[in-house]
Amino acid sequence: MADLHQRGFRLATHGNGDRAIGSILDAYAHCLQVAPRKDHRHRIEHVQTATVEDLHRMQELGVAASFFINHVYYWGDRHRRLFLGPERASRINPLRDAVERKILFTLHSDCPITPISPLFSVWAAVNRVTRDGEVLGAPQRIDVERALKAMTIDGARLNFDEQHAGSIEAGKRADFVVLGADPTKVHPLEIRTIPIQSTWIEGRVVFGPGV
Incomplete structure (x- = not known):
């Protein structure tokens, strides 16, 4: 990791359990001590x-995150009952804590582990509802606008691509979708079922009427 860091690479390291996350942060701290670098955007998957404590260290080190938010829905019930227990399970994917610390983060589906659906990931971040219909860790929910930002411009920032993608602005790639409803206006539980009317890539429609 130190070799890649010193050569200018952005590092992305898989870390699910708390011990793994702590070890990754130790490594990032070592890299930055040996070779200080601003705006490195190293992250944890x-x-x-x-x-x-991990989130405090991420904030101090400038380490970003890519949260597997779909985990709340697909395995939240099992974590609560079997693996982590109610208290620890309620804090998986602690988005609200990350927002409060101004940690740069995006959301992901870990495809093919769960299906790709940005709206589903937004829905999961906003509602934190499990397969059994329970809310897991309500204090860690975030609002719709913040979840959309995580899936768009902040995702682009993680890849140093914010000058070309992530928002609809003049001079950027025209990659966007037209939705059948405003996700900030519908009931939060309906976000994942909003229809996609058309999809545009670099200014050309690739999905929708007439394609």
Whole structure:
């Protein structure tokens, strides 16, 4: 990791459990001590069981996150009952804590582990509803606008691509979708079922009427 860091690469390291996350942060801290670098945007993938201490260190080190938010829906019930227990399970994917610390993050589906659906990931971040219909860790929910930002411009920032993608602005690639409803206006539980009317890639429609 130190070799890649010193050669200028952005590092993305898989870390699910809290011990793994702590070890990754130790490595990033070492890299930055040996060769200080501003705006490195090194990140941790999944960040499922990050503790409050882990998030403090991420904030201090400037480490970003890619949260596997779909985990709340697909495995939240099992974590609560079998793996982590109610208290620890309620804090998986601690988005609200990350927002409060101004940690740069995006959301992902870990495809093919769960299906790709940005709206589903937004829905999961906003509602934190499990397969059994329970809300898992209500204090860690975030609002729709913040979830959409995580899936768009902040995702682009993680890849140093914010000058070309992530928002609809003059001079950027015209990659966007036209939705059948405003996700900030519908009931939060309906976000994942909003229809996609058309999809545009670099200014050309690739899905929708007439394609």
